[in-house]
Amino acid sequence: MTGPFHPRSPRAGALGCLVAVSILSGCAARPGPQVLEPIPASVEGARTVTVHVATTREREAPDGSQFTSRRAAATNYATYDISIPPVHRPGAIEWPDAEPSAATSFVTIRRAMLDRPAFEQGVAGAADRRRPRRIGVFVHGFNTSFQEALYRLAQMAADADLGGVPVLFAWPSVARVTGYLEDKEAATYSRDALAALLAGLARDGMAEEVVLVAHSMGGWLAVEALRQLRLTGRDDLLARLSVVLAAPDIDVDVFRAQMQVIGRLPTPLVLLVSSDDRALGVSSFLTGDRQRLGAIGIVARAVQDAAVKANVQVIDISSLEASDRMNHDRYLSLVALYPRLAAAGDGKAGGLRRAGAFVFNAVGAALSSPFELAGRAIAGD
Known part of the structure; x- marks a missing residue:
């Protein structure tokens, strides 16, 4: 990315860091791997997400x-059927308790370990049953266990009703508040595997859009x-990708350097930002x-100009409700609104098309097409 992309935002101090970490550490007990044990489930009104x-x-x-x-020496593959009560x-995960019930909570009803050919065959078969043939890949963030990432994607797929095939890329987060540096190294370890996954999903026209x-x-x-992917000449795949980064934990200068290599994507890359994100302050x-x-703050003209030049759409979602006390998961509220937004846009999936900097209008909660603002636009191309 050429041009400035430096926002106006308060700096996080040591006291703020300690307060934020203490808030995170005080969260309720987290779900263990037992939630992945399959149980029989046949409940009227429940939905199944694969x-x-x-x-x-x-x-x-x-x-x-x-x-x-x-960290695995090679990528592992699996499939899970999750029952939604x-x-x-919308926006919530109803975690099972000691006595899981499909009537009141998410439950795992089937799981299978796969090799790569079986995984790709399963994704391709699921995509062939959808119109348009779309695959959605979700990459979770810091301090996230496998079961949390899996159930989160199931929740988003159920809420958004996108009609695509949900694929989780799960990297080995240690799922500890104090494991920030360990997680960063684990994410670095996984970047070639994610690139290979995306390349595999594009092979033989498996999907029209990823x-x-x-x-x-x-x-x-x-x-x-x-x-x-750009460095290895996969321009064909990049041309079919739609990318959404929610609360991205990336150094602004590093992002600009990354985008100088990636270049302009045909579909604008979308950034969902909040200047009061406490986790990013930490x-x-x-x-x-x-x-x-x-x-980043989006009011500065430099941010607006850089977004248009780089074909990036920056959306401030600070007006949306966060379910955590760190204001780090507001994107889930946007996912929950997706069916209404898609209806307003005639169900089109390609609404992420306009470069510039915008503020999401949570009161109106209406888009002319998915994710394309019909609220207060600050700038655009």
């Missing part, structure tokens, strides 16, 4: 169906994979007070 998985996590045992936070609220959605540190991993502190891309 998630295909590619992961750089190591299997618990060579023939096992659980994944650890250790009739009482599901939508890549990445959150937090997963955004850095995703952009590194795009850079790798990241800024941990990285030497370096500005994070997902917390």
Whole structure:
């Protein structure tokens, strides 16, 4: 990316960092791998979402169906059927308790470990049953366990009702608040595997479009994979990609350098940002007070001009509700709104088309087409 992309945003101090970490550490107990144990489920009104998985996590045992936070020597593959309860609220994951029930919670009803040919065959078969043939790849962020990433994608697929095939790329996060540096190294370890996954999904016209959605540190991993694809001459794949980075945990200068290699994508790359994202404030502190891309302010003319020049769409989603106290997951509210936004845009999936800097109008909650603002636009091409 040429041109400035430096925002106006408050710096995170040591006190703010400690407060934020203490808030995160005080969260409720997290779901364990037992939620991945299949149970019989046949409940009226429940929906089933099939998630295909590619992961750089190591299997618990060579023939096992659980994944650890250790790094695998080669990509592993699996598929999971997740039942969504009739009482599901958009944006939420109803986690099972000690007695899982498909009537009240998400439950795993089937799982299978796969090799690469079986994985690609399963994704291709699922894509062939959809019109348009679209594959959605989700890359999770920092401090995320495998089961959290899996159920999150199932929730988003159920809420957005995109009609595409959900694919999870799960990298080996250690799922600890204090594991920031370990996670960054694990994400770096996984970038070639993500690039290979995207290349595989594009082979033989498996899908007409691949939508890549990445959150937090997963955004850095995703952009590194795009850079790798450009360097290896995969312009054909980049031309079919739609990319959404939600609260990306990327140094602004690093992003600009990455985009200088990647260049302009045919479909504008979308950034979902919030200047009051506390988790990115912590990241800024941990990285030497370096500005994070997902917390940029968009009012500055330099940001607007750089977005248009680089064919990037920057959307400030600060008006949306966050479910965490760090204001780091507002993108989930946008996902929950997708059916209404798609209806307003005649169901078109290609609404991420306009470069510039925008503010999302949460009150109107209306887009002329998916993700294309009909609210207050600050700038555009």
